[in-house]
Amino acid sequence: MNALENTVETDQSITDQEKIENVTRRITEHGNYLRKRYPILQYQSALGAGVMVFSLVGMVVTGGLYLKGFIPAWTCILINALLTSFIHEIEHDLIHRLYFRKQPLAHNAMMFMCWLARPGMPSPWLRRSLHFHHHKESGTDSDVEAWITTSGNPWGVLRLLKLMDGFIFGFLNAIFAPGWRQKARLLGKIIRLNTPFGLLYWGCWYVFLGYHLYGWLGSIIGAEVHSSAATLALMDVVNSVVVILIAPNLIRQFCLFFISSNMHYYGDVAPRNALQQTQVMNPWWLWPFQLFCFNFGSTHSIHHFVVRDPFYLRQMTAPYAHKVMAEAGVRFNDFGTYKRANRFSMNHVQTRSRG
Template sequence: MSHSPASPASQNAQQRAAHIREVVMAHGVELRQRFPLLQHQDALGAGILAFALAGMLGSAALYVSGHMAWWVCLLLNAFFASLTHELEHDLIHSMYFRKQRVPHNLMMALVWLARPSTINPWVRRHLHLNHHKVSGTETDLEERAITNGEPWGIARLLMVGDNMMSSFIRFLRAKTRQHKWSIITRTAKVYAPLGLLNWGTWYVFLAFHASNGIASLIGAPIDWSASTLEVMNIINIAVVVLVGPNVLRTFCLHFVSSNMHYYGDIEAGNVLQQCQVLNPWWLWPLQAFCFNFGSSHAIHHFVVKEPFYIRQLTVPFAHKVMREMGVRFNDFGTFTRANRWTRAERTEPAQQPQTA
């Protein structure tokens, strides 16, 4: 099969995007024919979920029993949780048990439990499907909520890995009381109950250990009650096995995703301008905890209905044709352009979305 039947220069953006879609989909069909196991999509999705959950529970058990260092458990569970993010994304596109409501929703619930830092996945479905319709525009609430289009600085650094801090900074920036109240109510709705519990646990953990650290520095250690220490022991365990891994995973995913998507000045409907491939060697520590998102996600914008493991297998093939058709690779200028496609003389901060 010829990957370039016509010169890219002679094709418009829609034709080049269609060509990418055609050849990548054909490669997916070829992979399924070569490896028949890939045809069992529902079973593979359920199996990967079982593997990820078993990995998280096993690591937690080893840590609690004293057979694994805290940092090993945290890193392993961040990786396993990244698998469940990919599964949730596929579930949002109805790729597993599409016509079987009970197992489909059970998987949705389990991937949420594995990643309690996130918004309700049934709510996210609407935001994500809208993302595909309006990617890179002001109404793309999903990407804007994770700082896409935000100029880089202290505020974006704080927002990119902390969903509650992101909402809080937007609350402070809101001009009207109505807008402030909208941010509060929407944040509460989309994160209840797991997200609120997760981030509440994280802040208690930070406050407790920061207080102890400051008290130690000034030579006035705090005499905590026995009940407080018992509660903190539970919180410490929760942070190592679940909360901390998801804070790390969130930062890695949001950093990569918000910088590989373009914002603000892209041509409507031009998929070639929606994403770049962001996969330099120095991003691999982050890619490890968002399952190679920067390298594979742009493929998804062209071929929406392929599950994540097919995308990963397709990466070398897809990158070749995407590069031929003009998709950008490792455009580091995005960090200085607030994710614009081109550099404006003066970049205005993106208006803040009214959702978390």
């Protein structure tokens, strides 16, 4: 019986591998066709740099218009959230060395600018090793990147809090870890991953929350809240940074993590099987989230088959790629993933949290 089971598993593995190779080949060929049809796509590094400059300049201009009083805070926040979603895609492509591969100065300069525009995230150089491992072991217990986005956690208030505030998520994991050595190790990792920009980013956010919460509570109980001139001057800076940079990134990160953690599977995934690692999630009602993560749920699965194509080309290949992936058995809009805590098996029922 064991020999028969091993034979069946081997045959299934070969069959899946053939499907994966077929999907990869056909999407790659379609990408080559688009590059020939639209010659501008051959200038990949220039296009990536152009999107990067457009996004950074857009953030600066929008921030200036807000500071001068020409646009309200909510307009600035939404526009910059959209622009930082472009920058996230650029950073992801840079991690795969899709721009300026042979020009390290330009490549690393773009990496650094991506980090400045998204300071609440670890440096892209640190993320590179985690992301490469994610591609190799996607959906398995060693897939740290998926775990960071909350994939595999049962849905509830705790997971929503983790999606909204990754720093507190990591801090609480460290505090409640068993043993002092484990606590110290996790706290040290959190500090290392957030040094230096993340500590400034989250520190500014918590000062903003604390100050305005203090004022709000004072107004509720009828107590007068007095602030010194220095405090008011500091809060003017903090408020501006929150509107221009922090709040847009919080919106972008929540939307990205919400989409990413549900279109990736975590658990019951065969090792290095791209057919099981992800699904395509593209219903109309997800568009408010897709808007701020550049249609991630619809196109990221393509990336698990063909890594070499930049984010804008994945958008162009999506209609064809979806057809090819569906033929191979990739799932589409499997909303049962919410009940199964993102496990691939349809029979799994969530029973516990992974913390």
